[in-house]
Amino acid sequence: xxxxxxxxxxxxxxxxxxxxxxxxxxxxxxxxxxxxxxxxxxxxxxxxxxxxxxxxxxxxxxxxxxxxxxxxxxxxxxxxxxxxxxxxxxxxxxxxxxxxxxxxxxxxxxxxxxxxxxxxxxxxxxxxxxxxxxxxxxxxxxxxxxxxxxxxxxxxxxxxxxxxxxxxxxxxxxxxxxxxxxxxxxxxxxxxxxxxxxxxxxxxxxxxxxxxxxxxxxxxxxxxxxxxxxxxxxxxxxxxxxxxxxxxxxxxxxxxxxxxxxxxxxxxxxxxxxxxxxxxxxxxxxxxxxxxxxxxxxxxxxxxxxxxxxxxxxxxxxxxxxxxxxxxxxxxxxxxxxxxxxxxxxxxxxxxxxxxxxxxxxxxxxxxxxxxxxxxxxxxxxxxxxxxxxxxxxxxxxxxxxxxxxxxxxxxxxxxxxxxxxxxxxx
Amino acid sequence: xxxxxxxxxxxxxxxxxxxxxxxxxxxxxxxxxxxxxxxxxxxxxxxxxxxxxxxxxxxxxxxxxxxxxxxxxxxxxxxxxxxxxxxxxxxxxxxxxxxxxxxxxxxxxxxxxxxxxxxxxxxxxxxxxxxxxxxxxxxxxxxxxxxxxxxxxxxxxxxxxxxxxxxxxxxxxxxxxxxxxxxxxxxxxxxxxxxxxxxxxxxxxxxxxxxxxxxxxxxxxxxxxxxxxxxxxxxxxxxxxxxxxxxxxxxxxxxxxxxxxxxxxxxxxxxxxxxxxxxxxxxxxxxxxxxxxxxxxxxxxxxxxxxxxxxxxxxxxxxxxxxxxxxxxxxxxxxxxxxxxxxxxxxxxxxxxxxxxxxxxxxxxxxxxxxxxxxxxxxxxxxxxxxxxxxxxxxxxxxxxxxxxxxxxxxxxxxxxxxxxxxxxxx
Numbered sequence: 002x003x004x005x006x007x008x009x010x011x012x013x014x015x016x017x018x019x020x021x022x023x024x025x026x027x028x029x030x031x032x033x034x035x036x037x038x039x040x041x042x043x044x045x046x047x048x049x050x051x052x053x054x055x056x057x058x059x060x061x062x063x064x065x066x067x068x069x070x071x072x073x074x075x076x077x078x079x080x081x082x083x084x085x086x087x088x089x090x091x092x093x094x095x096x097x098x099x100x101x102x103x104x105x106x107x108x109x110x111x112x113x114x115x116x117x118x119x120x121x122x123x124x125x126x127x128x129x130x131x132x133x134x135x136x137x138x139x140x141x142x143x144x145x146x147x148x149x150x151x152x153x154x155x156x157x158x159x160x161x162x163x164x165x166x167x168x169x170x171x172x173x174x175x176x177x178x179x180x181x182x183x184x185x186x187x188x189x190x191x192x193x194x195x196x197x198x199x200x201x202x203x204x205x206x207x208x209x210x211x212x213x214x215x216x217x218x219x220x221x222x223x224x225x226x227x228x229x230x231x232x233x234x235x236x237x238x239x240x241x242x243x244x245x246x247x248x249x250x251x252x253x254x255x256x257x258x259x260x261x262x263x264x265x266x267x268x269x270x271x272x273x274x275x276x277x278x279x280x281x282x283x284x285x286x287x288x289x290x291x292x293x294x295x296x297x298x299x300x301x302x303x304x305x306x307x308x309x310x311x312x313x314x315x316x317x318x319x320x321x322x323x324x325x326x327x328x329x330x331x332x333x334x335x336x337x338x339x340x341x342x343x344x345x346x347x348x349x350x351x352x353x354x355x356x357x358x359x360x361x362x363x364x365x366x367x368x369x370x371x372x373x374x375x376x377x378x379x380x381x382x383x384x385x386x387x388x389x390x391x392x393x394x395x396x397x398x399x400x401x402x403x404x405x406x407x408x409x410x411x412x413x414x415x416x417x418x419x420x421x422x423x424x425x426x427x428x
Numbered sequence: 429x430x431x432x433x434x435x436x437x438x439x440x441x442x443x444x445x446x447x448x449x450x451x452x453x454x455x456x457x458x459x460x461x462x463x464x465x466x467x468x469x470x471x472x473x474x475x476x477x478x479x480x481x482x483x484x485x486x487x488x489x490x491x492x493x494x495x496x497x498x499x500x501x502x503x504x505x506x507x508x509x510x511x512x513x514x515x516x517x518x519x520x521x522x523x524x525x526x527x528x529x530x531x532x533x534x535x536x537x538x539x540x541x542x543x544x545x546x547x548x549x550x551x552x553x554x555x556x557x558x559x560x561x562x563x564x565x566x567x568x569x570x571x572x573x574x575x576x577x578x579x580x581x582x583x584x585x586x587x588x589x590x591x592x593x594x595x596x597x598x599x600x601x602x603x604x605x606x607x608x609x610x611x612x613x614x615x616x617x618x619x620x621x622x623x624x625x626x627x628x629x630x631x632x633x634x635x636x637x638x639x640x641x642x643x644x645x646x647x648x649x650x651x652x653x654x655x656x657x658x659x660x661x662x663x664x665x666x667x668x669x670x671x672x673x674x675x676x677x678x679x680x681x682x683x684x685x686x687x688x689x690x691x692x693x694x695x696x697x698x699x700x701x702x703x704x705x706x707x708x709x710x711x712x713x714x715x716x717x718x719x720x721x722x723x724x725x726x727x728x729x730x731x732x733x734x735x736x737x738x739x740x741x742x743x744x745x746x747x748x749x750x751x752x753x754x755x756x757x758x759x760x761x762x763x764x765x766x767x768x769x770x771x772x773x774x775x776x777x778x779x780x781x782x783x784x785x786x787x788x789x790x791x792x793x794x795x796x797x798x799x800x801x802x803x804x805x806x807x808x809x810x811x812x813x814x815x816x817x818x819x820x821x822x823x824x825x826x827x828x829x830x831x832x833x834x835x836x837x838x839x840x841x842x843x844x845x846x847x848x849x850x851x852x853x854x855x
Contacts, residue, residue, distance in 0.1 A: 414822050419488075
């Protein structure tokens with residue numbers, strides 16, 4: 002892979018998400034060689050993907066070139082690569098661009114959408130975990146309305162204007178809210194010749210409340226906000242299938258729709274060589290100890306969503322969000338240096354900074370460790386926190402400008418079908 | 429096509445470029461029904477495509493939703509459609525979404541890249557006339573550098589870092605300048621493990637000067653600026669072929685490159701039913717009279733790049749740029765109303781507002797009707813004019829912010845491979 006030998010130990014980091022980037026930054030200036038691999042040449046700020054899908058933001062402003070993050074660090078290498086396999090006995094990472102030996106390996110590959118083995122569901126649903134997926138969804142939403150204009154078939158038009166979002170976590174809630182705002186603020190102006198009152202946004206949740214990772218009051222308020230925006234919230238319903246037109250569930254409820262967005266589950270990305278072992282827990286996560294070492298290894302680590310660390314406070318592992326990944330990445334940076342120096346590593350303790358979700362303009366819910374609040378103030382806090390964690394000054398400014406503009410004008414100007422998404426719709 | 433009948437005459441405009449949009453705006457509030465068709469749902473600001481290709485701007489900020497342009501106009505319809513054929517005898521436009529009768533037809537479809545029938549050239553070259561094409565080029569440029577890192581083959585690496593741009597018009601000049609700035613300002617920081625001094629930017633021009641549509645002094649200065657930036661300028665050389673690796677010319681000069689950008693010619697987009705007639709002139713342009721009527725018709729019009737109007741000042745037709753399209757669109761708006769009212773139409777006279785091109789930071793050339801200047805001031809004028817003509821307040825602000833940021837930081841942060849471009853490179 003054309004990485005020069007170095008007198009320093011080589012740390013390979015797989016994945017340039019929140020965890021991988023935080024770790025890489027901590028290792029800057031240390032006596033190690035760092036090779037960061039990712040299948041994209043950019044870091045994705047996943048919490049704002051739903052705004053790309055709904056035309057509120059351009060993709061480029063929530064992405065950041067990984068090479069730029071590493072600019073100016075000595076002995077740092079980035080490789081655009083897809084990892085095929087790890088050979089832990091030989092300490093080799095095998096990729097589509099060649100093999101590379103490691104001294105220390107950090108797996109930070111994150112998660113992917115989990116369809117729980119349902120093939121037809123997977124084939125016909127839209128996922129929203131990457132920028133290309135978010136752009137496909139953006140195209141499809143807009144194409145649906147263009148197509149709805151053309152048909153004389155009542156049921157086809159209804160299905161084209163009917164959106165089903167499965168999963169009541171933050172992604173589902175935020176997307177449903179954004180679609181409801183588009184229905185209200187943009188559709189009537191853009192499609193005067195379409196009766197856009199018929200557009201329906203359905204949010205389907207398997208459990209008995211939305212945002213199950215948050216407080217009861219946050220769940221309740223989020224549901225209130227969504228209903229005020231005109232979203233149909235369906236609880237205690239599990240989607241069992243979708244053939245491209247009909248959504249079936251485990252109840253008598255069904256939906257006819259051209260668009261099902263699946264936000265009902267994720268699983269850790271699995272890597273050959275680290276998969277069929279006894280250290281893989283539910284959702285494919287890798288079982289790690291308090292030092293982020295994968296069970297059975299002293300030189301293989303996992304951080305972030307892919308890592309399953311059981312602690313007293315989190316017996317089922319940490320929540321799959323940015324904060325645990327960032328905190329683990331930072332600590333592991335220090336711990337690797339300690340380990341290399343033969344010193345004692347420091348065990349990880351998660352510092353809960355809270356949890357939040359936005360539903361629409363002036364509508365968000367925040368659970369801070371000692372303070373729960375909802376509404377306008379929560380919405381401002383949500384925006385501030387997201388701008389703060391977005392990587393890159395330019396990105397922050399551009400996102401901020403877009404938000405101010407969208408807020409004042411009730412608009413989302415990025416409703417562009419740059420690359421049409423070809424979806425077969427059962428007419 | 430589900431357009432309601434109206435008591436007013438129906439004007440169909442094909443194409444939402446500068447001409448089509450200007451015309452549509454002029455027709456607002458008049459007693460006509462307007463149907464605007466485009467194969468994209470957005471207007472593209474083509475003069476800035478090269479900045480999308482080179483990571484300086486995001487695509488969304490040089491595109492604008494056509495539906496938003498028409499928001500609030502009565503009796504206006506937009507259709508996302510590809511026109512297949514015109515039947516002038518029946519006054520019907522045939523499209524992929526159905527047929528529609530017109531009373532007046534305006535063709536404003538613009539141009540596409542002209543490979544002059546050279547199939548292998550067309551197959552292996554990159555064009556840059558649309559946003560998807562510009563994004564493909566962005567991906568390819570970045571992929572080339574990633575790939576150059578991996579190869580041990582000297583010649584392959586050279587070819588991957590060698591860029592050949594064919595065509596010394598504004599597109600070629602601006603792209604060459606932008607690539608030279610990337611070579612200087614970004615490559616050494618992003619690719620410390622690659623000897624980026626070996627990157628070559630070649631601009632190949634068939635004629636004996638760059639920017640042939642501009643003044644001699646502008647041509648001379650543009651060439652000076654490019655050479656200062658390290659671009660190799662080749663004049664009086666015509667590219668004859670490109671197999672994906674070797675560029676052949678009509679001289680002994682040849683180039684080995686993984687990337688050939690073809691900016692050496694355009695031709696009007698031809699539409700069946702308006703093609704095989706005697707009114708098609710060179711480059712497929714439709715011959716029109718001073719009222720923009722296509723020869724032989726009183727209800728079929730053409731404006732902008734697709735239209736060939738011979739006048740004393742422009743015996744070979746007007747230059748293919750935004751200004752003639754905008755001016756013709758505006759006048760035709762008035763003329764159509766006059767024609768419908770049985771009044772005399774006003775003949776078109778082009779008001780030359782000048783011509784400009786930018787080469788790099790602080791480097792541009794301007795030919796105004798009475799004043800020619802180059803350098804820093806020209807560069808500021810170029811930026812001001814482009815911001816002014818960009819559609820949409822949000823787009824202007826975002827582009828402005830990006831320019832300020834890129835200027836201060838010598839940076840271009842949108843160097844993202846969002847969708848990899850699959851190009852077979854002859855290794």
